[in-house]
Amino acid sequence: MTIHKKHIQQINDELYDIFESSFDEIFVTDANGYVLVVNSECEKNYALKVEDFIGKHVKELQEMGIFYPSATLKVIESNQAIELVQKTNSGRYLHVRTRPVFTNDGHLKSVISYSRDLTDLMELKRKVEEMEEQLENYKKELNEAVDLEGIVTKSEAMKKVFSTIQRVASVNTTVLLLGETGVGKSRVAKLLHQLSTRKQHPYHELNCAALPEQLIESELFGYEGGTFTGAFREGKKGIIELSNEGTLFLDEIGELSLSAQSKLLHVLQDRTIRPVGSTRAVSIDVRIIAATNQNLEQMVEEGKFRRDLYYRLNVVPITIPPLRERKEDILPLVYQFLHHFNTVYERNVRLSPKALDAFLGQEWKGNVREVENIIERLVVTGEEMITLKDLPFAKEFAIDPPVHTLPEMIEHVEKEMVIKAFEQHRSSYKVAEQLGISQSQASRKIRKYVSDSTEH
Incomplete structure (x- = not known):
């Protein structure tokens, strides 16, 4: 030649x-x-x-x-x-x-x-269109939700709660809020105050479980100066007196000692308080809203809660259902918290449809509070688009990686041989000759493996 x-x-x-x-x-x-x-x-x-x-x-x-x-x-x-x-x-x-x-x-x-x-591009376009349609559906669902003074709901159970709130808000009666931790009892208490005739007056909250027993009475009723070591010389008003003409929300009411329960009963009956260490009675006009996640009826039977106080508090009981029993409220809450924290932290974080589906699939043992905490964390630490892998509970939705099968192992070895031969010869003809395959096969494998390796 x-x-x-x-x-x-x-x-x-x-x-x-x-x-x-x-x-x-x-x-x-x-x-x-x-x-x-x-x-x-x-x-x-x-x-x-x-x-x-x-x-x-x-x-x-x-x-x-x-x-x-x-x-x-x-x-x-x-x-x-x-x-x-x-x-x-x-x-x-x-x-x-x-x-x-x-x-x-x-x-x-x-x-x-x-x-x-173009198959992959068209499939991607189809998926994008599906995502957009899904997001539009979610937005439609959100638009159907009821918003009462900043609390959103779409579930019939919470709409009934809203209806009760609207009826009793203007009535000066004691309300007992029942429900699991995190369902939003404090939000409902604030809502009751905002819808009442007392909305221009003070609103205070006290978590009865957050204070040691020896301090709870002085916090509630106040004390005279010099009553105990460390007290202010001039004394201090209790939270009940500070809430005069307004509303006092007592969370975890079941944690009150029997002694404090007795004094609270006196407040409800006589509308007066007696500060710790004082002999004088102070007239007060305050609406009490109490809340608990415990079974007060059972506590009454066990002697841990006063029966007469229970009846005084239980004039209008409102039970707030857990989030797992009102799944249709999850997305409105997610969007509400997302909007709130995006505004607070000046972000523009969004959730992908799969991430939203994951929220719907959660049990939410911590209820509304857990959703709020997770959304805040995602807004603070996440990228602009939150996907499934970014969620703290993403592992629950993860798919186990496939094991290495024989065809996968064969393909891995073939890839190494093709790349090595191409790096040595830079010609499909020579690669085919070295590997004992046709030139068209060598070209296909070079395109498949060498291109992949350079792109990655």
Whole structure:
């Protein structure tokens, strides 16, 4: 073989490498529409071998359902380049650019098509459209929610609670809020105050479980100066007196000692208080709203809570259901807290549909408070788009990674061999020769493995 022939062979090899290594499918027919040559990308697009195309007419391939419509036929009819989207027999979508090639005297010589697989893009577009539709549905659900002075709900159970609140807010009666920790009892207490005729007057809260027993009475009723070591010389008003003409919310009422319960009963009956260490009675006008997550009836039977105080407090009981029993309230709450904390921290954090679905799937043992805490954490620490992996409870939705199967291991070894051979020779012809495979197989594997490794 002469040097000239070797040079021509080298050029042909390089052209073949370019032809086979193209990310686009290249499809060439003669002027009549008979297939002359295609690259191996066709095998992926149509699930047929290269040799199945050679010599066939594009009209025959179209009638067989291999692809539709045929861009080549349209170019032969019009002698003009066109672009179209084509669907294949394997369910893939291709963006086809087809152009005519003419002889020097202007006659049609051949038709060349370049096709790029758009299936992943179209699937991505479909998913984006689904996400947008899902988000719109969530927004519609949010718009259907009832908002009462900043507390949102969509559930019938909470709408009944709202109805009761609106009826009793303006009535100067004691209210007992019942429900698990975190359901929003303090929010309801504030709402009762805001809707009442006392809204222009003080509102105070006291968590009865947060103070030691020896301090609870002085906090509630106040004390005279010099009553005990560490007391203010001039004395101090208790929270009941500070709430005069307003509302006092006593959370965890079941934690009061029997002694404090007795004095609170006296307040409810006589509308007076007696500060610790004092003999004087102070008249007060205060509305008491109490709350507990305990079973007060059982505590009464066990002698841990005064029966008469229980009856005084239990004039209007309002039970707030846990979040797991009103799942339709989760998304309105999520959006409410998201808007609030985005405003507070000057962020623009959003949740993906899958993240929202994860919120719906949680049991929320900590109820509304737990949702609020998690949203605040995500707004403070998260990216602008919160996905499933960003959620603190994401592990509950994680899928176990697949074990290495024999085909996976074989593919791993094959990849290493192809990459090593290509780095050594930089030619699909030489790679094919070293690995004992055809050149078209070598080109496909180089495109698959070498491109992947460089992209990653």
